[in-house]
Amino acid sequence: MNRPIPGTVQVAVRHILSDQVSGGIFRPRTRTITWRDSPFRVRRPQSGRHTVELTCPVCDTSLLAEVADQARTRRTAVLCLVLAAVCAVVLVAALGYAFHEGGRTLPEGQSLPVLFPVSVIAVFVTFVAGPVLYLAGRNHNGVSLLGPWRERRVHQIKPVRGG
Numbered sequence: 001m002n003r004p005i006p007g008t009v010q011v012a013v014r015h016i017l018s019d020q021v022s023g024g025i026f027r028p029r030t031r032t033i034t035w036r037d038s039p040f041r042v043r044r045p046q047s048g049r050h051t052v053e054l055t056c057p058v059c060d061t062s063l064l065a066e067v068a069d070q071a072r073t074r075r076t077a078v079l080c081l082v083l084a085a086v087c088a089v090v091l092v093a094a095l096g097y098a099f100h101e102g103g104r105t106l107p108e109g110q111s112l113p114v115l116f117p118v119s120v121i122a123v124f125v126t127f128v129a130g131p132v133l134y135l136a137g138r139n140h141n142g143v144s145l146l147g148p149w150r151e152r153r154v155h156q157i158k159p160v161r162g163g
């Protein structure tokens, strides 16, 4: 069991072993990703952020991760969840408006109000951004991977529940 230890956070360093896309012409396209997770426990700073070095056991690459303090981590997570809630409200309102305006039969020579395309764009944007923000808020643990793009391509840092 992963019991939380105060002042630390448990993460998994994910090494992507292969990422292949097959099919496409005769068969449906499928993407197969294989990886190996290695658990790490990193210490949180009292305040601010600090950088920790983690060595990937799969390929021996040393990775740099930035760890934020507990208060900052919680603030960022709450902010994401609040923005996700705002997205949900805007989505419902914009969807209702778009249906209302779009479903009306307009008198000859009258065009839809300017707000109509705006509401359609708002529906699309919040439909995508809402779930992304919600998941980001739920999974945010204040640990992010730093370092060159080449290392970041084959490595990810994943939050561990209860850590």
Ligand SMILES: [Zn+2]
Binding pocket: 015, 056, 057, 058, 059, 060, 061, 154, 155
């Ligand atoms: Zn690796």
